[in-house]
Amino acid sequence: MVHPEPRRLGHLAAAAAATVAAAAVLTVGHLVAAVVAPSASPFFVLGATVVDNTPKWLKDSAIRWFGANDKLALAISMGAVMVVAASLLGELARRRVTLAAGALTALGVLVAFLAVRRPNATFWFAVPALAGTLAGVLALTVLFVRFPASPAARSARVARTRSLSESPGGTSRRGFVLTLTGVTVGVVAAGVAGRYLATRLRDIAADRAAFVLPRVAEPAPPVSAGTDLPVQGITPFVTDADDFYRVDTALQLPSLTRADWQLRIHGMVEREIRLDYDDLAAREAVDSVITLTCVSNEVGGDLLGTARWTGYRLADLLAEASPSADADMVLSRSIDGFTASTPLAALTDNRDALLAVAMNGAALPVRHGYPARMIVPGLYGYVSATKWVVDLEVTRFDRAEAYWTRRGWAARAPIKTASRIDVPSAFATLPAGQVVVAGVAWAQGRGIATVEVQVDDGPWQRATLAEAYSLDTWRQWTWHWDASPGTHSLRVRATDASGYVQTAERVPPFPDGATGLHTRVLTIR
Ligand SMILES: Nc1nc2c(c(=O)[nH]1)N[C@H]1C(S)=C(S)[C@@H](COP(=O)(O)O)O[C@H]1N2
Numbered sequence: 254m255v256h257p258e259p260r261r262l263g264h265l266a267a268a269a270a271a272t273v274a275a276a277a278v279l280t281v282g283h284l285v286a287a288v289v290a291p292s293a294s295p296f297f298v299l300g301a302t303v304v305d306n307t308p309k310w311l312k313d314s315a316i317r318w319f320g321a322n323d324k325l326a327l328a329i330s331m332g333a334v335m336v337v338a339a340s341l342l343g344e345l346a347r348r349r350v351t352l353a354a355g356a357l358t359a360l361g362v363l364v365a366f367l368a369v370r371r372p373n374a375t376f377w378f379a380v381p382a383l384a385g386t387l388a389g390v391l392a393l394t395v396l397f398v399r400f401p402a403s404p405a406a407r408s409a410r411v412a413r414t415r416s417l418s419e420s421p422g423g424t425s426r427r428g429f430v431l432t433l434t435g436v437t438v439g440v441v442a443a444g445v446a447g448r449y450l451a452t453r454l455r456d457i458a459a460d461r462a463a464f465v466l467p468r469v470a471e472p473a474p475p476v477s478a479g480t481d482l483p484v485q486g487i488t489p490f491v492t493d494a495d496d497f498y499r500v501d502t503a504l505q506l507p508s509l510t511r512a513d514w515q516l517r518i519h520g521m522v523e524r525e526i527r528l529d530y531d532d533l534a535a536r537e538a539v540d541s542v543i544t545l546t547c548v549s550n551e552v553g554g555d556l557l558g559t560a561r562w563t564g565y566r567l568a569d570l571l572a573e574a575s576p577s578a579d580a581d582m583v584l585s586r587s588i589d590g591f592t593a594s595t596p597l598a599a600l601t602d603n604r605d606a607l608l609a610v611a612m613n614g615a616a617l618p619v620r621h622g623y624p625a626r627m628i629v630p631g632l633y634g635y636v637s638a639t640k641w642v643v644d645l646e647v648t649r650f651d652r653a654e655a656y657w658t659r660r661g662w663a664a665r666a667p668i669k670t671a672s673r674i675d676v677p678s679a680f681a682t683l684p685a686g687q688v689v690v691a692g693v694a695w696a697q698g699r700g701i702a703t704v705e706v707q708v709d710d711g712p713w714q715r716a717t718l719a720e721a722y723s724l725d726t727w728r729q730w731t732w733h734w735d736a737s738p739g740t741h742s743l744r745v746r747a748t749d750a751s752g753y754v755q756t757a758e759r760v761p762p763f764p765d766g767a768t769g770l771h772t773r774v775l776t777i778r
């Protein structure tokens with residue numbers, strides 16, 4: 254009796270089948286991740302790994318070539334790599350299904366390994382990739398096993414081939430197309446279900462809406478009318494969350510629910526601790542009005558703002574872990590891999606260094622770090638204000654480097670004393686006579702002692718300071734100018750409470766903050 258020759262899959266069919274099997278790893282992994290740990294999705298793990306390991310020159314040219322579409326370009330090139338790799342897998346499977354299954358398993362295990370190495374990963378992070386791999390190997394087996402290729406493989410499988418060839422569909426082209434279609438539908442369905450579940454289970458808007466402001470035993474003092482002057486056009490003392498500057502490296506805002514959030518404190522500590530959101534609720538909340546400043550703020554720039562931050566003292570949380578005496582730095586890490594190096598002393602002295610959960614009385618906006626971020630008075634944001642923070646490693650400056658330090662910025666960066674003119678606006682034309690000049694000055698941690706204004710090359714004249722709120726906030730100032738017709742330039746300089754007079758020397762923000770005096774040119778008629 255002659256059995257029909259089992260057919261070998263064509264190259265194209267093999268590539269298609271292997272691509273579907275590889276896609277199964279991703280979509281089934283994504284589905285499982287939606288339930289287990291959203292950031293352990295193989296899609297996210299692979300994307301983040303590629304982004305983290307892309308050399309700076311390539312990143313820069315990608316941004317130059319594709320602009321805002323750089324993420325799409327990333328997805329397309331990763332898709333192309335996957336199709337090529339899957340085609341190779343298909344060729345392997347045409348010869349030996351078991352070898353191809355082994356190769357796919359190895360890739361899946363690699364993704365699982367990358368997943369558990371993501372920031373704040375637990376061993377659960379391996380589960381989505383492993384579950385996906387199981388599905389991928391199953392798909393590969395179903396699609397290839399009835400098409401043994403080499404004569405050796407054929408004779409080894411003769412019994413199985415016989416029974417398969419007798420089953421409906423068997424080795425026929427129609428049978429293969431049917432199977433491939435069925436598996437593809439399954440793979441796509443897993444992807445769709447994963448997406449649906451991921452958004453259903455991690456609805457950040459709903460999560461934020463359900464946020465309840467922790468009760469604060471001793472609220473920060475209210476902002477008095479003497480601190481927040483009623484001058485037309487002056488910068489309000491407290492910045493609206495909607496107007497607050499935003500600076501970060503996030504291509505896509507992390508979506509981290511309170512239930513998914515955890516903070517791990519480890520490194521040079523006596524006890525490693527992990528806190529989840531409910532653990533925070535059991536602790537004493539504080540609030541504090543603090544002016545946050547970006548190191549990239551140019552002279553006269555607006556990359557700073559003041560808010561009432563509610564949260565938990567980092568000093569208390571760190572004390573629970575008990576840092577070792579020779580540690581001098583905390584490397585904080587966000588869910589998306591950004592890191593900042595903060596002197597341990599700044600987190601444990603008596604300033605209000607916070608793990609903040611709320612801004613101006615409401616949950617942090619997602620772009621400002623929901624569900625938790627750091628706020629440290631006196632230090633530029635890039636060395637202290639980690640948003641979406643999930644990990645604090647107690648370490649030393651001579652052992653670890655943060656994101657921007659690796660790119661040449663200073664490892665330590667206290668905020669420099671500075672001042673800005675907000676009124677009148679730049680290049681305004683005004684009638685001669687009384688002109689109100691006003692602005693803000695800041696020297697977090699030291700406090701502003703005086704602000705002076707200079708018209709053209711005239712003498713420095715003292716402005717009137719609004720009431721100081723605290724050392725950690727900016728301070729409004731006003732000055733009354735009897736303006737004469739002509740084009741004039743106004744300059745401002747602050748002196749902080751340490752006696753330091755703001756320098757006129759112009760330096761750019763790189764590597765540790767700009768200096769120079771803000772000047773405004775005005776026309777008086
Ligand atoms: N996760 C994360 N946190 C971050 C950054 C970032 O790129 N990623 N940038 C820092 C910088 S440079 C600044 S100035 C502040 C800005 O905080 P804001 O966007 O809430 O104003 O966030 C800091 N925290």
Ligand SMILES: [Mo]
Nearest residue numbers: 547548634635
């Ligand atoms: Mo910044």
